Amino acid sequence: xxxxxxxxxxxxxxxxxxxxxxxxxxxxxxxxxxxxxxxxxxxxxxxxxxxxxxxxxxxxxxxxxxxxxxxxxxxxxxxxxxxxxxxxxxxxxxxxxxxxxxxxxxxxxxxxxxxxxxxxxxxxxxxxxxxxxxxxxxxxxxxxxxxxxxxxxxxxxxxxxxxxxxxxxxxxxxxxxxxxxxxxxxxx
Numbered sequence: 001x002x003x004x005x006x007x008x009x010x011x012x013x014x015x016x017x018x019x020x021x022x023x024x025x026x027x028x029x030x031x032x033x034x035x036x037x038x039x040x041x042x043x044x045x046x047x048x049x050x051x052x053x054x055x056x057x058x059x060x061x062x063x064x065x066x067x068x069x070x071x072x073x074x075x076x077x078x079x080x081x082x083x084x085x086x087x088x089x090x091x092x093x094x095x096x097x098x099x100x101x102x103x104x105x106x107x108x109x110x111x112x113x114x115x116x117x118x119x120x121x122x123x124x125x126x127x128x129x130x131x132x133x134x135x136x137x138x139x140x141x142x143x144x145x146x147x148x149x150x151x152x153x154x155x156x157x158x159x160x161x162x163x164x165x166x167x168x169x170x171x172x173x174x175x176x177x178x179x180x181x182x183x184x185x186x187x188x
Contacts, residue, residue: 005179012172022091028163034173035180036163039136040093047163052184054157057101058140058149060126060133065148072153076106083109084122084131094158098134101156123147136160138187160184 002014019027024038028047043049059075061068067077083102088095102109112131114122125131127146136158140149162180164173 004183005176008179009172009175012176020090021086021094022089025163034165034168035177037180038161038163039158040091040097041161041163043163046166048166050162050164050181051159052162052181053160053188055160055187056137056151057098057134057156057158058137058151060135060140060143060147060149062127062129063146063148065129065132067150068148070150072151074105074153075102078107078109078132081109082112082125082131084112084114084125084133086114097158101134101152105152105154105156160187 002016005012005014017027017031017033019036019038021038024036025042025044025047027033028036029044037052041049059073059078061078067073083098085095085098099111109132112122112125114125123144123146126133127144135143135149137149138160143149162177162184164177
């Protein structure tokens with residue numbers, strides 16, 4: 001979306017600031033950001049929230065896992081493999097939604113607590129076949145080569161949401177928001 005925006009809106013200056021899970025709203029409020037994307041967001045004062053798409057959830061496994069070659073899988077097929085997940089305090093709604101996907105499909109996995117980015121420091125647990133994770137489809141493009149993201153046999157989704165300044169005077173902002181919306185629709 002950034003490359004498309006820079007092509008179509010040459011006057012737009014974009015600073016992409018990665019934030020930890022659950023920190024989008026506070027980062028916008030504390031650092032004066034204009035637009036934020038994430039899941040289960042709470043708009044700070046002066047911001048609006050829009051759900052862009054309900055994105056498919058994928059299971060992340062080691063490429064060497066016996067199910068890694070499957071076209072789709074059921075969570076119960078993972079047996080007692082632990083779920084690698086960040087702490088609930090980071091984003092309780094998001095955390096609970098991921099657990100509900102598990103509990104609603106049979107397993108009650110042991111949870112291994114991870115730093116905010118599943119594709120970060122603890123991803124070796126997945127790469128070594130010692131854990132699995134649940135990620136939105138858009139995150140699959142950012143996984144290390146040692147991991148494979150596989151769709152669930154019965155689709156589960158998570159909302160991708162956008163926060164933006166409600167009264168932004170810059171005329172280019174609505175065009176940028178439309179590009180974000182268009183890119184998000186492609187995920188659905």
